[in-house]
Amino acid sequence: MTQTVVNAPYWTETAKIPSQYPYLSEDITCEIAVVGGGVTGALCAYQLQKAGIDTVLVDAELFGYGSTGSSSSILQYDFDYELKGLKELIGIEKAVRTYRACIRGLDEIEQITKELGANVGFSRRDSFYYTPCEYGAERMRQEYLLRRHHDFPVEFLDSEKAAERFSFRVEAGIYTSGMAGEINPYRFTQALIGEAVELGMRAYENTPVEVVTPDFDGITLETKRHHKIRAKKMVNATGIAAAREAARHLVQLKTTFCVVTAPVEDFSGWYNRCIIRDDGDPYIYLRTLPDNRILIGGLDSCHIDENGKLARLIKAPLSVQCKYTELEHRLFSMMTGISNIRAEYHFSGTSVDTGDGLPYVGTLPGYPNVYYDICTGSNGIVFGQLAADLIRDLYLGGDATDMDLMVFDRLKF
Numbered sequence: 001m002t003q004t005v006v007n008a009p010y011w012t013e014t015a016k017i018p019s020q021y022p023y024l025s026e027d028i029t030c031e032i033a034v035v036g037g038g039v040t041g042a043l044c045a046y047q048l049q050k051a052g053i054d055t056v057l058v059d060a061e062l063f064g065y066g067s068t069g070s071s072s073s074i075l076q077y078d079f080d081y082e083l084k085g086l087k088e089l090i091g092i093e094k095a096v097r098t099y100r101a102c103i104r105g106l107d108e109i110e111q112i113t114k115e116l117g118a119n120v121g122f123s124r125r126d127s128f129y130y131t132p133c134e135y136g137a138e139r140m141r142q143e144y145l146l147r148r149h150h151d152f153p154v155e156f157l158d159s160e161k162a163a164e165r166f167s168f169r170v171e172a173g174i175y176t177s178g179m180a181g182e183i184n185p186y187r188f189t190q191a192l193i194g195e196a197v198e199l200g201m202r203a204y205e206n207t208p209v210e211v212v213t214p215d216f217d218g219i220t221l222e223t224k225r226h227h228k229i230r231a232k233k234m235v236n237a238t239g240i241a242a243a244r245e246a247a248r249h250l251v252q253l254k255t256t257f258c259v260v261t262a263p264v265e266d267f268s269g270w271y272n273r274c275i276i277r278d279d280g281d282p283y284i285y286l287r288t289l290p291d292n293r294i295l296i297g298g299l300d301s302c303h304i305d306e307n308g309k310l311a312r313l314i315k316a317p318l319s320v321q322c323k324y325t326e327l328e329h330r331l332f333s334m335m336t337g338i339s340n341i342r343a344e345y346h347f348s349g350t351s352v353d354t355g356d357g358l359p360y361v362g363t364l365p366g367y368p369n370v371y372y373d374i375c376t377g378s379n380g381i382v383f384g385q386l387a388a389d390l391i392r393d394l395y396l397g398g399d400a401t402d403m404d405l406m407v408f409d410r411l412k413f
């Protein structure tokens with residue numbers, strides 16, 4: 001199994017494990033078996049059980065300790081791809097629909113956090129996407145005009161206007177009100193599972209599924225301890241494992257690096273504690289945490305894995321340290337209005353780059369009775385919610401909204 005997280009992420013380090021679940025020790029039956037208890041599987045299992053579908057959730061390890069445990073958990077309508085970039089990949093109609101779907105996903109997540117009634121660290125935020133470079137300013141203005149044309153609530157900030165709000169150098173940027181959010185991914189995952197269990201779902205940790213045998217009217221899953229789960233359908237929400245199984249030729253693994261600071265006293269030079277992202281390649285992003293910490297992340301690499309192995313050939317432990325050091329330098333140089341910034345947590349995690357930032361969700365020829373639910377990348381959590389709706393609706397035979405955005409054969413690579 002791929003190691004998805006290195007060093008202790010802030011989220012799992014600072015949260016007590018709220019509930020522990022048994023491993024599967026008998027043969028059972030259910031309507032849908034969801035395999036993978038990260039945030040994607042948890043969202044899906046929650047929606048299924050809430051719809052009255054008898055659901056079982058299993059994970060090979062502990063719930064929420066995969067990629068989910070290292071996520072920066074920024075929820076956005078504008079993810080890795082600018083609207084213009086997405087338009088070039090999938091056409092303007094689908095690109096706009098994708099951004100709107102993300103807004104819907106964010107609204108739904110907010111609603112779910114209210115239903116859960118637990119402290120999952122959700123806050124709605126504004127967002128700021130900017131360029132520090134002169135040569136990026138015109139591109140940023142074109143991107144702003146395109147978004148405004150399609151009625152997204154955007155505001156253009158030139159360097160002068162931006163200087164009134166931010167302490168760092170901005171040539172041009174797009175400020176969007178209220179279309180982003182942040183959450184604690186570990187607590188959210190645990191709360192979803194806890195609530196689904198209250199509704200009747202059965203949940204098992206430390207239960208690796210090793211053999212999957214579909215047949216004409218269902219599917220049988222066999223665990224490492226040779227117990228069987230008989231279901232009508234299975235949802236494969238195993239993250240990187242699912243991507244490798246179903247979409248190996250479509251995806252690339254990438255490592256993202258994060259630094260979380262000790263709490264700071266104020267946020268001078270950081271307007272509204274908005275979500276910040278630059279247009280670098282690789283980019284960096286910043287968010288705040290409810291206890292006044294700062295999370296800076298990004299500098300994604302497809303060549304350095306979390307252990308510092310370069311291009312899978314030589315091990316260069318310093319390469320990971322360099323990423324953390326660069327993130328710290330960027331933070332100190334940007335947030336000059338904030339005193340006594342001190343880094344406290346450093347961690348990295350692996351996720352899947354799908355080429356257009358969108359998830360892979362749905363069925364595949366040759367894999368009967370399996371729904372794939374591969375939601376990774378920089379907006380994986382919002383997509384996880386959209387996918388959960390989609391899979392529930394597919395199972396219930398209803399309208400599968402925006403399915404064409406997430407199907408496997410959407411890209412002509």
Ligand SMILES: Cc1cc2nc3c(=O)[nH]c(=O)nc-3n(C[C@H](O)[C@H](O)[C@H](O)COP(=O)(O)OP(=O)(O)OC[C@H]3O[C@@H](n4cnc5c(N)ncnc54)[C@H](O)[C@@H]3O)c2cc1C
Pocket residue numbers: 004035036037038039040041042058059060061062063064065066067068069070071072073074075207208209210237238239240241256257258297348349350351374375376377378379380381382
């Ligand atoms: C550093 C980093 C920063 C990120 N930042 C953001 C962000 O700001 N916003 C955002 O939306 N997304 C972000 N993401 C992406 C987001 O975290 C992922 O989309 C999300 O966590 C994926 O969740 P998942 O449940 O699909 O995968 P995982 O959390 O990896 O869960 C998969 C689970 O499947 C289990 N499993 C695997 N194989 C088996 C098996 N055979 N049997 C049983 N169980 C199995 C694993 O144990 C694991 O628990 C980030 C990712 C990383 C790594």
